[in-house]
Amino acid sequence: MLNLSKKEVRYEKGEVICREGEPIDRFLYLKEGLLKVYKTIDGNKEQIIGITSPRDFIGLLSAFSQSNYIYSIAAIEPSEICAIELDTILKIVESNGAFAMTLLIKLSQMHDQLLETRLSISQKNLRGRTAYIILMFANDIYRSNRFDLPISRKEIGELIDMRTENVIRILSEFRKDKIIKIEGKGIQILEMDRLKRIADFG
Amino acid sequence: MLNLSKKEVRYEKGEVICREGEPIDRFLYLKEGLLKVYKTIDGNKEQIIGITSPRDFIGLLSAFSQSNYIYSIAAIEPSEICAIELDTILKIVESNGAFAMTLLIKLSQMHDQLLETRLSISQKNLRGRTAYIILMFANDIYRSNRFDLPISRKEIGELIDMRTENVIRILSEFRKDKIIKIEGKGIQILEMDRLKRIADFG
DNA sequence: CGCGGCTTTGATGTTCATCAAGTAAAGTGG
DNA sequence: CCACTTTACTTGATGAACATCAAAGCCGCG
Numbered sequence A, B: 001m002l003n004l005s006k007k008e009v010r011y012e013k014g015e016v017i018c019r020e021g022e023p024i025d026r027f028l029y030l031k032e033g034l035l036k037v038y039k040t041i042d043g044n045k046e047q048i049i050g051i052t053s054p055r056d057f058i059g060l061l062s063a064f065s066q067s068n069y070i071y072s073i074a075a076i077e078p079s080e081i082c083a084i085e086l087d088t089i090l091k092i093v094e095s096n097g098a099f100a101m102t103l104l105i106k107l108s109q110m111h112d113q114l115l116e117t118r119l120s121i122s123q124k125n126l127r128g129r130t131a132y133i134i135l136m137f138a139n140d141i142y143r144s145n146r147f148d149l150p151i152s153r154k155e156i157g158e159l160i161d162m163r164t165e166n167v168i169r170i171l172s173e174f175r176k177d178k179i180i181k182i183e184g185k186g187i188q189i190l191e192m193d194r195l196k197r198i199a200d201f202g
Numbered sequence C: 001c002g003c004g005g006c007t008t009t010g011a012t013g014t015t016c017a018t019c020a021a022g023t024a025a026a027g028t029g030g
Numbered sequence D: 001c002c003a004c005t006t007t008a009c010t011t012g013a014t015g016a017a018c019a020t021c022a023a024a025g026c027c028g029c030g
Helices: A086-095 A097-123 A126-141 A153-160 A164-176 A192-201 B086-095 B097-123 B126-141 B153-160 B164-176 B192-201
Strands: A006-011 A016-018 A026-041 A045-052 A072-085 A146-148 A180-183 A186-189 B006-011 B016-018 B026-041 B045-052 B072-085 B146-148 B180-183 B186-189
Touching: A016 A026, A026 A086, A026 A153, A045 A097, A045 A153, A045 B097, A072 A086, A086 A097, A086 B097, A097 A126, A097 B045, A097 B086, A097 B097, A126 A146, A126 A153, A126 A164, A126 A186, A126 A192, A153 A164, A164 A180, B016 B026, B026 B086, B026 B153, B045 B097, B045 B153, B072 B086, B086 B097, B097 B126, B126 B146, B126 B153, B126 B164, B126 B186, B126 B192, B153 B164, B164 B180
Parallel strands: none
Antiparallel strands: A006 A072, A016 A072, A026 A045, A026 A072, A146 A186, A180 A186, B006 B072, B016 B072, B026 B045, B026 B072, B146 B186, B180 B186
């Protein structure tokens, strides 16, 4: 049933997948790539809520509570998305207890993680937040000490509640302190332990 | 099945219902009263994540993703709680699609609301946060312009990420500006419109 | 009745946002 | 493909918002 109704779509970096306010009629699953989930504030500013990595259900977070998206989603790397009609999912939930349970668990995990991240960020000072986000990319997303940032300095700021200028300033500090190496979007972690300490105690 | 396995428990103000780290074996439903959900940070500080009002599923938020509580819950008013064995719930989810759907919807709604609150708070300045929390008590919890704060100034700070001193200072400002009336824990909103404007634009 | 936690106000310090100004990079239309 | 425009990046200087420190009165509780 799932296989019958699924459609695969490809999005290029920068493409918007869905916009705040639009009706939710499909259930999205990220096969490959990277997405940002964000809200627009006061018409001009953006608040990035999180980064979605492969094998995550996208927008699962409010598919059951809202009939319209309460945030927008865009690709920050070339991405492959599986779309399934929401009605199909609802029917399966009603008839298949194990599937319902899987969704409940997945939803709950995503929620916990998102909230944990938000609480963490709000507790830390700017250095701590910056270290935290570098570690997130290294450990959770790219699983490597060396990677290219998929987002701009401005977007990093929108993700961890900082001004662009301060993101840049603190990245430069880390560079001067030889904690990381920077080449444009390229980041290499030189002193993992120190970075962890800054993230934990900052 | 639900009625058979449910147990009602009463908690007095200040009593802890469950502690961070304890195994989750029961599913809790708040019949009457008011609870705070909180995390302990660095052993001494507390971060209040939210207030639970009647007819909410408590700890639903991580009953499916964690086997142990990731936060603590305590009564801030005399409370009546319904406890159901987690196994019973799991069995019902597996066999009853409509029930599973109800849980998914409820869980999703709670999640959306919690995240929305957190994002809101992190965007606002101290005056905005203070106004926001007064309005939350007035509109969402007590449904009255006049109520007694169920928590201390310190706890308000822990809920909206402020120092106790600043909570007090800003409440005093609101009092001087004749926006609210204060008598110890008692709050009366005098100028709802102005308070709303402060919450929205602060 | 005295002790610890809550409340309050004032003074001081730090962190971070804002402003400004310039360079580099990346699109865009002719 | 090159001028042109916009967007991203970077650094320094300044000021506002908020945390921290200090001190004293209050309240509830054992």
